[in-house]
Amino acid sequence: MQEIKITTTLTCYDNIEELPQDVQELMQHAVEARKNAYAPYSNFRVGAALQLENGIVVPGNNQENAAYPSGLCAERVAIFHAGAQYPGVKITQMAITATSDxxxxxxxxxxxxxxxxxxxxxxxxxxxxIEIYFMGGEGKIMKSNSLKDLLPLIFDKSYL
Structure with a gap:
């Protein structure tokens, strides 16, 4: 038997003002997107904003549905929109904010x-x-340098 230890490192900022200026602006886009979330069932609003390598910011917010599994999270709304509208353009950063009504x-x-x-x-x-910055409605912000820090054992096409 062998034990395998998986570790990850995240960066924690105390507030938005500690973030680099470009990330502050990206997070503000996420906050604005969060305000437009459609969350009549959970009253939990999520906003996301993607920074693309070409400078374009793509927002997204959660979209609920009375048939719960039919809704979509803010992050996927933004990612799928970016993939559809800007194919081949890399996502460099993602900002996410979520809070309850x-x-x-x-x-x-x-x-x-x-x-x-x-x-x-x-x-x-x-x-x-993709650098991922995430926060609640206010307060501390966490930064992950890659999704691999949040999901270290990724299921990918190499398994198919």
Missing amino acids: NHINKTPIPPCGSCRQSIAEYEMRQDSD
Whole structure:
């Protein structure tokens, strides 16, 4: 038997003002996207913003549906839009913010499992990492240098 230890390193910022200026602006796009989320069932709003290598920012927000599995998360809305509108253009950074209408979440909220798998697919597809910044409604922000830091045992096309 062999034990394998997996470790990861994330960077934690105390607030938006500590972020580099370009990331502050990207996070502000995510905050604006979050305000337009369609979340009548969960009252949990998520906004995402992608920075593309060509300078374009692509926003996304969660879109719920009464048939719950039919909704889509903010991260995937943004990623799929970028893939459809800007094929072949790399995503360099992603900002995510999430909070409840009932209380302000101050803990950084990472992408869900389905979103992690979708982000992983795009990192593999573009053969480069995507920096991921995530926060609650306010407060601390976490930075991951790559999706591999959040999902170290990625399921990818090499298994197919």
